[in-house]
Amino acid sequence: MTLHQAITVLIIDDDEDDRFFMEQAFKTDSPSTQLYLAPDGQQALDLLGSTRPLPDVILLDLNMPGLNGFEVLxxxxxxxxxxxxxxxxxxxSDADTDQEQAHQLGATEFITKPTTYDGLSAIAQRIRLTLVK
Known part of the structure; x- marks a missing residue:
């Protein structure tokens, strides 16, 4: 088994299944990944205030109750x-307007959720290899 650099990831998503499968994808890609999970934007911001180390990367859903992803971003x-x-x-979402707004607000990347676990695994690997320095 190849050892990967340990990374810290915050997953913000109101869908429990999506959080679970993304968590599993990261654990499979790199078991040393430290994960924080938040079911909504306000809990994510509260969690960030008390979390150390800060995450190396944040995965953020757009469509959530309360603070939506754009507001959190x-x-x-x-x-x-x-x-x-x-x-x-x-x-x-795969809407061009959502992608444009996300980038204008400072998002590093915009990914439409894949429909397979293999797709999520590929995202976890790509994030570890390209976004985390």
């Missing part, structure tokens, strides 16, 4: 404490 990128963290939008 805006707050993250306006914060001196969190603006350096890459934020990957991982959502069911």
């Amino acid at each position: 805006k707050r993250l990128k306006q914060s001196a404490h969190y603006q350096h963290i890459p934020v990957v939008i991982l959502t069911t």
Whole structure:
């Protein structure tokens, strides 16, 4: 088994199944990955306030109750404490307007959620290899 650099990831998604499968994809790709999970935007921001180390990358769903992904992204990128963290939008949307707005607000990448576990695994690997320095 190849050892990978340990990374820390925050997954923000209101869908429990999506959080679970993404968590499993990261654990399969790199078992040393430290994961934080938040079911909504406000809990994610609260968690960030007490989490150390800060995540190396944040995966953020757009469509959530309360603070939606755009609102969370805006707050993250306006914060001196969190603006350096890459934020990957991982959502069911494939709308050009959502992609444009996400990039304007500072998202590092916009990914439409795949429909297979293999697709999620590929995302976990790509994030570890390309977004985390």
